[in-house]
Amino acid sequence: MSKNPTENQKIGLFIKNLRESKDWTQGEFAKELGTSQSAVARMESGEQNFTTETLTKISETLNHKIIQLADNSVDFEVEGGQTLSGSIDTNTSKNGAMGLLCASLLNKGTTILHGIPQIEEVKRILEVLESIDVRVDWVGKNSLKIQPPKKLALDKINISSASKTRTIIMFIGAIIHLENSFSLPGAAGCKLGTRSIAAHAYGLENFGVKIKVGGQNFEISHKGLKPSEFVMWEMGDTATENLLIAASKIPGKSLIKFASSNYMVQDVCFFLQKLGVRIEGIGTHTITVYGKENINEDVEFYNSEDPIEAMMFVSAAIVTNSQITIKRVPIDFMEMELLKLEKLGFKYKKGRGYKSKNGETNLVDITTFPSTIKSSPEKITSGPYPNINMDNLPFFVPIMALSKGTTLIHDWSYENRAIYFMELTRLGAKMILADPHRVYVEGITEFQAAQVVCPPALRPAMIVLIAMLGAKGKSVLRNVYSIKRGYEEIAERLNTLGAKIKVIDGV
Numbered sequence: 001m002s003k004n005p006t007e008n009q010k011i012g013l014f015i016k017n018l019r020e021s022k023d024w025t026q027g028e029f030a031k032e033l034g035t036s037q038s039a040v041a042r043m044e045s046g047e048q049n050f051t052t053e054t055l056t057k058i059s060e061t062l063n064h065k066i067i068q069l070a071d072n073s074v075d076f077e078v079e080g081g082q083t084l085s086g087s088i089d090t091n092t093s094k095n096g097a098m099g100l101l102c103a104s105l106l107n108k109g110t111t112i113l114h115g116i117p118q119i120e121e122v123k124r125i126l127e128v129l130e131s132i133d134v135r136v137d138w139v140g141k142n143s144l145k146i147q148p149p150k151k152l153a154l155d156k157i158n159i160s161s162a163s164k165t166r167t168i169i170m171f172i173g174a175i176i177h178l179e180n181s182f183s184l185p186g187a188a189g190c191k192l193g194t195r196s197i198a199a200h201a202y203g204l205e206n207f208g209v210k211i212k213v214g215g216q217n218f219e220i221s222h223k224g225l226k227p228s229e230f231v232m233w234e235m236g237d238t239a240t241e242n243l244l245i246a247a248s249k250i251p252g253k254s255l256i257k258f259a260s261s262n263y264m265v266q267d268v269c270f271f272l273q274k275l276g277v278r279i280e281g282i283g284t285h286t287i288t289v290y291g292k293e294n295i296n297e298d299v300e301f302y303n304s305e306d307p308i309e310a311m312m313f314v315s316a317a318i319v320t321n322s323q324i325t326i327k328r329v330p331i332d333f334m335e336m337e338l339l340k341l342e343k344l345g346f347k348y349k350k351g352r353g354y355k356s357k358n359g360e361t362n363l364v365d366i367t368t369f370p371s372t373i374k375s376s377p378e379k380i381t382s383g384p385y386p387n388i389n390m391d392n393l394p395f396f397v398p399i400m401a402l403s404k405g406t407t408l409i410h411d412w413s414y415e416n417r418a419i420y421f422m423e424l425t426r427l428g429a430k431m432i433l434a435d436p437h438r439v440y441v442e443g444i445t446e447f448q449a450a451q452v453v454c455p456p457a458l459r460p461a462m463i464v465l466i467a468m469l470g471a472k473g474k475s476v477l478r479n480v481y482s483i484k485r486g487y488e489e490i491a492e493r494l495n496t497l498g499a500k501i502k503v504i505d506g507v
Contacts, residue, residue: 008046008047008048009045009046010046010419010420010422011046011055012043012044012045012046012047012048013044013046013416013419014456015043015044015058015062016044017416018062019040019044019062022062022186022215022216023213023215026040026041026044027040029061032061033057033058033061043058073478073479073481074479074480074481074484074503074504074505075476075477075478075479075480075503075504076465076468076476076477076480076483076491076501076502076503076504077474077475077476077501077502077504078449078465078468078469078471078474078475078476078477078499078500078501078502079473079474079500079501079502080447080449080468080469080470080471080472080473080474080475080500081470081471081472081473082320082469082498082499082500083320083321083322083498084316084317084320084322084324084469084494084497084498084499085322085323085324085497085498086324086325086496086497086498087324087325087326087327087365088313088324088325088326088327088493088496088497089327089328090305090306090309090310090313090326090327090328090329090330091117091305091306091309091487091488092115092116092117092142092302092303092304092305092306093117093263093264093267093303093304093305093306093307093308093309094117094119094121094122094306094308094485094486094487095237095263095264095306095308095391096115096263096264096267096303096304096306097113097115097116097117097121097122097303098121098122098125098165098167098170098238098264099170099238099241099264099265099267099268100113100116100267100268100271100301100303101113101116101122101125101126101129101144101146101167102125102167102170102171102173102174102241102242102245103173103174103241103244103245103248103268103271103272104146105134105148105152105171105174105175105245106174106177106245106248106249106272106275106295107146107148107275107295107296107297107299108148108294108295108296109295109296109297109298109299110145110146110147110298110299111145111146111147111298111299111300111301112139112143112144112145112146112299112300112301113143113144113146113300113301113302113303114140114142114143114300114301114302114303114357115142115143115302115303115304115357116142116143116144116303117142117488118141118142118488119484119485119486119487119488120481120484120485120486121165121167121485121486124161124162124164124165124167125161125165125167125168126144127158127161128157128158128161128162128168128171129146130158131153131156131157131158131161132149132152132153132154132156132157133149133151133152133153133156134146134147134148134149134152135147135148135149151178152175152178152179154175154179154182154183154184157184157185159185162184162185163185163186163216166238167238168184168185169184169197169200169218169238169242170238170241170242170245171184172184172200172204172209172211172218172220172242172246173204173241173242173243173244173245173246174245174246175220176204176207176209176220176222176225176246177225177246177249180221180222180223181220181221181222182220182221183217183218183219183220184217184218184220185216185217185218186213186215186216186217186218197211197213197218198233198234199232199233199234199236199239200236200238200239200242200243202232202233203230203232203233203239203242203243203256204242204243204246206228206229206230207222207225207226207227207228207243207246207247207250207254208222208223208224208225208226209221209222209225209246210222225246225250226250226252227247227250227251227252227253227254227291228254228255229253229254229255229257230255230256230257231257231258232256232257232258232259234258235258235259235260235285235384236260237260237262237264237265239260240256240259240260240262240265240287241264241265241268243256243259244256244259244265244268244269244272244279244287244289245268245272247289247291248272248275248277248289248291248292248295249291249292249293249294249295250291250293251291251292251293252290252291253288253289253290253291254288254289254290254291255286255287255288255289256286256287256288256289257285257286258285258286259281259284259285259286259287260285260384260385261282261283261284261285261384261385262333262384262385262389263304263307263330263332263333263361263385266282266283266304266360266361267303267304267358267361269282269287270282270301270358270360271299271301272289274297274299274301275292275295275297275299276292276295276297277289277290277291277292277295278290278292285384301358302356302357302358303358304330304356304358304360304361305328305329305330305356305361305363306330307329307330307333307334307389307392308389308391308392308459308486309487310326310329310330310334310366311334311337311389311392311395312395312462312466312487313326314326314337314338314341314346314348314366314368314395315395315396315398315399315463315466316466316469316494316499317368318341318346318368318371318373318399318402319398319399319402319447319466319467319469319470320469320470321370321371322368322370322497322498323367323368323369323370324367324368324497325365325366325367325368326365326366326367326368327365328356328363328365329363329364329365329366330356330361330362330363331350331353331362331363331364332361332362332386333385333386333389334392335386336386336387336388337388337389337392338350338366340376340380340388340396341373341399344373344374344375344376344403345371345372345373345374346368346371346373347368347369347370347371348366348367348368348369349366349367349369350364350365350366351364351365351366351367352364373399373400373402373403374403374404374405375400375403375404375405375406375407375443376400376403376407376408379407379408379409379410379438380393380396380400380407380408380409380410381393381409381410381411381412382411382412382413390411390413390414391459393409393411393459394411394417394421394459394460394462394463395459395462395463395466396409397409397421397424397429397439397441397463398424398429398447398463398466398467398470400441400443401424401429401430401431401441401442401443401445401447401467402443402444402445402470403441403443403444404443404444405442405443406440406441406442406443407440407441407443408434408438408439408440408441409421409438409439409440409441410437410438411437411438411439412437414437415436415437416436417436417457417459417460418433418435418436418437418438418439419433419436420455420457420460420461421433421439421460421463422439423452423455423460423464424463424464424467426450426452427447427448427449427450427452427464427467427468427471427475428445428446428447428448428450428471429441429445429447429467430442430443430445447467447468447470447471447472448471448472448473449468449471449472449473449474449475450468450471450475451475451476451478452464452468452475452476452477452478453478453479454477454478454479454480454481454482454483455482456482457482458482458483458485458486461477461480461482461483462483462486462487464477465477465480465483465490469494469499491503
């Protein structure tokens with residue numbers, strides 16, 4: 001692919017990723033689409049123009065909207081160039097909520113989870129839970145009461161909702177304790193290239209579980225579960241959570257090495273401890289779980305604050321050259337990001353520490369100040385905690401676009417996400433795509449207003465919105481479902497800081 005891919009090339013790559021996620025060859029896809037294999041090849045290479053009719057047909061065939069043009073879409077109209085001011089609380093995390101909702105399936109008693117954001121990703125999981133006869137009730141704006149049935153109705157699972165989120169794979173760790181053989185729909189979520197389930201499959205094998213990918217489903221089976229000591233295939237967050245959930249009801253000692261110690265993993269560990277599971281090594285890369293065969297507890301637990309949202313506000317403050325106070329920042333999961341930015345000229349003040357409502361997570365308030373950012377002499381990349389979080393890396397892109405000089409941003413963890421970073425060129429950013437993982441960002445950029453279709457990935461979509469906040473004039477971000485997947489009422493909350501974002505329904 002060229003260093004500056006055309007719109008057709010980006011759409012073609014998106015279609016290719018969707019096709020491959022279904023394990024279809026080009027020939028099989030062509031047959032389903034009613035066209036030739038050579039036509040599919042031209043589409044995927046970006047050599048063919050796409051009409052609305054063609055995209056609609058492809059969307060229906062792949063069961064995924066390529067570009068949303070329907071009446072139920074939501075757009076953001078942004079009057080950029082506003083200086084932000086005031087203070088805002090960091091919301092609780094999407095990723096933490098996902099792990100906690102899956103882990104709640106272990107409990108035969110009543111679970112009340114506080115701090116569950118009302119976002120699209122959560123709604124999809126709740127639809128799945130309700131479809132299999134789990135009773136889920138909102139008992140406050142962000143509190144959920146979860147009561148399991150005597151037997152899950154897996155045959156009635158909501159396939160449409162399950163296929164919209166990769167979180168569905170984390171159901172496996174709990175359901176293996178209820179069924180010896182079952183099937184779950186395959187997952188989608190963000191379109192960030194091929195995201196392997198190898199860490200899940202290889203890890204669960206150690207407990208005696210087999211996962212087979214058949215068509216669009218996961219086929220799971222076992223002949224009995226056993227504790228185990230093993231090294232993870234990779235330090236994945238959801239894989240670690242899945243394995244922790246699985247180990248928690250297997251009597252005996254399980255030792256998981258090369259485990260993630262990220263914020264959502266720690267939250268799951270703290271919740272499992274509430275359920276009476278003994279866990280050692282929380283916050284390290286070697287976690288020991290002493291399984292508890294019967295879990296029947298009435299518990300309440302508080303999801304912790306989201307370091308990714310905190311970083312989003314930091315990025316927005318820098319891009320708009322604003323002084324704001326970001327409250328309830330989970331500082332342990334932001335320290336490397338703040339260190340990098342400080343060395344590049346970011347000015348801020350950190351307040352005194354205090355605890356989250358879960359009694360575990362360390363919080364601080366951060367006040368940003370108008371800053372002149374310089375380019376980084378070294379590449380900026382992410383890594384397992386305590387390095388820069390892979391979901392925080394995109395927020396460096398609009399920041400570095402404001403710096404004098406050129407900075408290399410290396411997104412090694414996700415295939416193709418760097419391609420979506422290139423959407424900032426529509427707003428005037430000067431960028432070169434080196435490959436699907438690396439992008440050179442050149443400053444100093446003065447962002448310009450534009451109309452952009454929201455990328456089909458959460459964090460890249462959000463950095464487009466941030467750039468629009470810094471662009472004088474009226475911008476339109478179309479079809480913001482990707483943002484609504486992970487951010488609750490984000491337009492309204494940014495407006496409380498002085499942004500001017502109009503939410504437009506049905507356009």
